[in-house]
Amino acid sequence: MNKLAEHKRQRIDELTARTAEGGGVSLFRDAGRRLLRNPTAIVGATIILLFLVIAIFAPLVAPHDPVQRFPELTKDLTVDTIPGPTAGHPFGSDPLGRDFMSRMIYGARQTMFVGVLATTIGLLLGVLLGGVAGAAGGWIDVVIMRFTDVMLALPSLLLAITLVALASQSTQWTVIMAVAIVNVPIFARLLRGSMLAQRESDHVLAARALGVKRRHIVTRHMLPNSLTAVIVQATLTFAVAILDAAALSFLGLGDPDINRAEWGLMLGVDGVRYFEVRPELAYFPALAIILVALGFTLLGEGMREALDPKNRR
Amino acid sequence: MLKVVSRRLIQLFITLLALMTLIFFWLRSLPGGPVDALLGERATPETRERLIRALGYDEPIWVQYGHFLKNVVTGNFGNSIRTGEPVMDVIGRSFPATVELAVAAMIIAIGLGVPLGYLAARHRGRALDNATIILTLVGISIPIFFLGYLLKDWLTQSVHVFPPSGRISTGMDNTDVTGLFVLDGLLTREFDASADALWHLVLPAFTLATIPLAIIIRITRASVLDVLDADYIRTAEAKGLRNPTVRKRHVLRNALLPVVTIIGLQTGALLAGAVLTEKVYNWGGLGTLITDSISGSRDYPVLQALILLAAVVFIVVNLVVDLSYAVIDPRVRV
Numbered sequence: 001m002n003k004l005a006e007h008k009r010q011r012i013d014e015l016t017a018r019t020a021e022g023g024g025v026s027l028f029r030d031a032g033r034r035l036l037r038n039p040t041a042i043v044g045a046t047i048i049l050l051f052l053v054i055a056i057f058a059p060l061v062a063p064h065d066p067v068q069r070f071p072e073l074t075k076d077l078t079v080d081t082i083p084g085p086t087a088g089h090p091f092g093s094d095p096l097g098r099d100f101m102s103r104m105i106y107g108a109r110q111t112m113f114v115g116v117l118a119t120t121i122g123l124l125l126g127v128l129l130g131g132v133a134g135a136a137g138g139w140i141d142v143v144i145m146r147f148t149d150v151m152l153a154l155p156s157l158l159l160a161i162t163l164v165a166l167a168s169q170s171t172q173w174t175v176i177m178a179v180a181i182v183n184v185p186i187f188a189r190l191l192r193g194s195m196l197a198q199r200e201s202d203h204v205l206a207a208r209a210l211g212v213k214r215r216h217i218v219t220r221h222m223l224p225n226s227l228t229a230v231i232v233q234a235t236l237t238f239a240v241a242i243l244d245a246a247a248l249s250f251l252g253l254g255d256p257d258i259n260r261a262e263w264g265l266m267l268g269v270d271g272v273r274y275f276e277v278r279p280e281l282a283y284f285p286a287l288a289i290i291l292v293a294l295g296f297t298l299l300g301e302g303m304r305e306a307l308d309p310k311n312r313r
Numbered sequence: 314m315l316k317v318v319s320r321r322l323i324q325l326f327i328t329l330l331a332l333m334t335l336i337f338f339w340l341r342s343l344p345g346g347p348v349d350a351l352l353g354e355r356a357t358p359e360t361r362e363r364l365i366r367a368l369g370y371d372e373p374i375w376v377q378y379g380h381f382l383k384n385v386v387t388g389n390f391g392n393s394i395r396t397g398e399p400v401m402d403v404i405g406r407s408f409p410a411t412v413e414l415a416v417a418a419m420i421i422a423i424g425l426g427v428p429l430g431y432l433a434a435r436h437r438g439r440a441l442d443n444a445t446i447i448l449t450l451v452g453i454s455i456p457i458f459f460l461g462y463l464l465k466d467w468l469t470q471s472v473h474v475f476p477p478s479g480r481i482s483t484g485m486d487n488t489d490v491t492g493l494f495v496l497d498g499l500l501t502r503e504f505d506a507s508a509d510a511l512w513h514l515v516l517p518a519f520t521l522a523t524i525p526l527a528i529i530i531r532i533t534r535a536s537v538l539d540v541l542d543a544d545y546i547r548t549a550e551a552k553g554l555r556n557p558t559v560r561k562r563h564v565l566r567n568a569l570l571p572v573v574t575i576i577g578l579q580t581g582a583l584l585a586g587a588v589l590t591e592k593v594y595n596w597g598g599l600g601t602l603i604t605d606s607i608s609g610s611r612d613y614p615v616l617q618a619l620i621l622l623a624a625v626v627f628i629v630v631n632l633v634v635d636l637s638y639a640v641i642d643p644r645v646r647v
Binding site for chain 2: 162246250251264271272276282286290294297
């Protein structure tokens with residue numbers, strides 16, 4: 001009898017000691033640990049990191065200026081010949097006599113730029129709309145949700161095509177905004193759904209019972225809890241964004257600047273136009289787009305797996 | 314059931330009205346409006362005036378909006394700026410081509426996707442499963458217009474297996490009944506025309522099917538895995554039901570529910586993908602019509618009608634999918 005009581009006390013001491021020293025594991029540290037153990041996420045992150053390094057150090061890595069036309073390349077340009085690899089130009093020429101390798105390297109920068117901006121703008125607008133809808137409820141919620149319904153009435157790429165086609169003149173910003181706006185309703189619905197689910201949850205009820213201000217509950221308790229879902233969605237959106245941008249370029253709705261080295265533009269305009277003359281002009285940017293899109297999809301799915309509270313230990 | 318359908322139809326109507334309203338005011342809020350976009354910068358003031366009067370843009374905006382709504386409801390979208398024909402005629406002519414392409418793509422996506430997803434799930438963690446997953450990941454990461462050019466280059470230029478573009482060989486004497494060439498050939502017993510049209514259909518349909526195929530495989534796999542873990546499967550196996558019975562009546566029936574939803578959503582991918590695929594293969598359907606209406610000066614009347622049509626198709630398909638739930642899932646009785 002005594003022995004059992006002794007054992008119980010010991011066990012309780014052990015448990016309190018463990019809780020005190022660890023203080024439990026913080027959400028983010030735990031998430032980070034599980035992310036590092038997830039092979040899908042690691043492979044995705046590695047691919048992205050590689051391209052990110054190329055993008056950041058493009059001026060150091062690229063052998064030439066991406067917009068300069070080289071006389072040694074332009075002299076061999078005809079309607080159906082584009083110079084292939086030569087001594088100074090390992091990937092050969094593009095249709096305007098520019099160094100193709102340098103354009104591919106700078107392309108990492110431009111493509112990431114388009115993807116990051118389109119995703120961020122879509123995320124911010126979506127989170128704003130969804131957050132307001134979820135926090136306010138009532139008629140504000142109804143109006144915002146009906147608005148997202150209207151945007152979701154068209155498949156996303158068609159909506160992007162519509163937005164660009166209805167703009168009077170296409171620039172790089174038209175493309176970025178169109179691809180961003182397409183994702184706004186998705187982020188808005190995601191965040192609103194998550195906030196509605198939390199409104200009746202224990203931690204929010206507890207905070208409300210303690211008399212915490214509404215704004216404080218929304219910013220400190222509800223938004224951080226919805227964050228993982230939004231981040232995962234943003235990662236997956238990035239892949240879609242660069243694919244959509246490439247599709248717009250292919251349809252002639254892309255950036256009209258002929259100097260811009262962006263993979264989607266290189267693939268969608270010159271790549272397909274000269275497919276029979278020099279397929280590398282399509283192969284290389286396509287491969288780069290596939291790899292980056294794959295990287296973000298893998299990272300997103302790995303994150304979804306790792307950050308799922310059901311898998312939390 | 315009837316109540317749900319009518320409520321959803323009213324919702325659909327309001328959504329479409331809001332969409333058209335947004336597009337109407339968007340067009341008129343552009344600097345210079347559609348007139349400048351149509352004429353370019355070199356237009357003389359007289360031609361400008363004439364066009365403004367012809368399009369009714371000299372009237373107050375609310376009057377214009379009223380006319381616009383009346384026309385949309387009665388299906389009168391005006392005349393195409395490019396060809397001068399009534400918009401409905403232009404669209405009617407291109408519609409069957411896209412229907413044929415989209416249906417073929419959907420048949421491929423479902424016909425290959427469900428069995429592949431099921432097989433991958435049954436061989437979970439093994440080579441077949443991993444290969445399938447990698448293929449689907451590449452499938453959703455590849456720009457489909459690039460895939461289209463790739464297939465076209467390999468199978469029509471290097472090896473002459475398939476025709477490179479168009480819906481039917483020139484000189485093929487086919488009778489037009491429904492506008493769906495493969496079906497027409499069967500109906501009129503012109504089997505050579507049917508076979509020829511089918512041959513033209515293979516590459517475009519596979520290109521268009523890529524994304525829905527990849528997604529259907531993934532969803533089927535995930536859903537089958539879910540069901541395989543369920544208690545009622547263990548029960549079915551434990552009580553000695555034969556394997557084929559368990560698979561058909563217990564696994565597949567339950568696993569296919571989420572797949573049905575995805576098929577509805579993938580109609581969207583088909584509509585958008587058709588624009589890209591039709592441009593690659595010069596298909597001459599609605600996708601080609603969109604491309605033609607946005608290249609150079611924009612054909613706004615045609616564009617407006619096409620946008621409305623796409624939205625109607627997308628929403629109606631998803632409505633049908635939701636309603637079919639009541640039929641296939643006894644738990645959802647609306």
